[in-house]
Amino acid sequence: MDPDEDLLTRAAREPDAFEPLVDRHSTALHGYLVRRAPAAADDLLSEVWLQAYAHRSTFDAGRGSARGWLFGVARNVLARHRQAAARAADRPQPPADAAPGDPWHAVDARLDAAAVAPDLRAGLAGLPEAERELLLLVAWEELTPAEAAAAVGIPAGTARSRLHRARARLRDGLSATTRTTLTGDPA
Known part of the structure; x- marks a missing residue:
């Protein structure tokens, strides 16, 4: 049996057996993560080791090497990171030039919301x-x-039709200024 496989198998019963794996594979795993997510590689490596340790009892030497298993853990952590980043990209983000902790973006957003609120209330x-x-x-x-x-107790297709109509009516009822404020695109 490969020494790494032995360590990983033993780590399920003896937690101290896990530490040499960290020493031996951190550089390679970090390189893998840096090439795919440079800004987050350090944090992701920490998550890889947390996940690997938490799931060490699931390692099966019959299905592959310890190194392959560890890279599988890294791949899963990276996939979750990318999914979270994609979800975050769908949410409004502060401007790139906003300093961390800069309250002005939030102030601007509140002022914009206050400016369009009457128009939205009337549209709704x-x-x-x-x-x-x-x-x-x-x-x-x-x-x-x-x-x-x-x-609301209606079929899903009916709901989608009503939502489409509601969005169209609301959009059509908003002033050009409000539409520009909400979407960032000129009407």
Whole structure:
């Protein structure tokens, strides 16, 4: 049996047997992570070792080497990191020139929201109740259209149609200034 495989197998019973694996494989795993996510490599390496240690009892020498298993853990950690980054990219981000801890982006966002709030309130008030409720369940409560449909007791297809209509009516009812503020694109 390979010494690493022996260490990993023993680590399930003897936690101290795990430490030599960290010493032996950290450089290679760090290099793997640096090539794929340079800015996050150090943090990801820490997560790799936490996950590997937590799941050390799942290692099966019959399925491959300890080194391969560790790179599999690294690959999974990297995949979760990329998924989280993709989700974060869907949320509004502060401008690139904003300093960390700079409160002005938040102040700007609140001022923009305050400026468009009356227009949005009027647009929402003008929607039929059924459309407004669906739109708010999706936008504020973060339900999927299918979940919102279940919440109001209608078929999912009907909910999607109503949501489409509600968004179109709301968009059409907003002033050009508000649409530009909300989307960043001229109307």
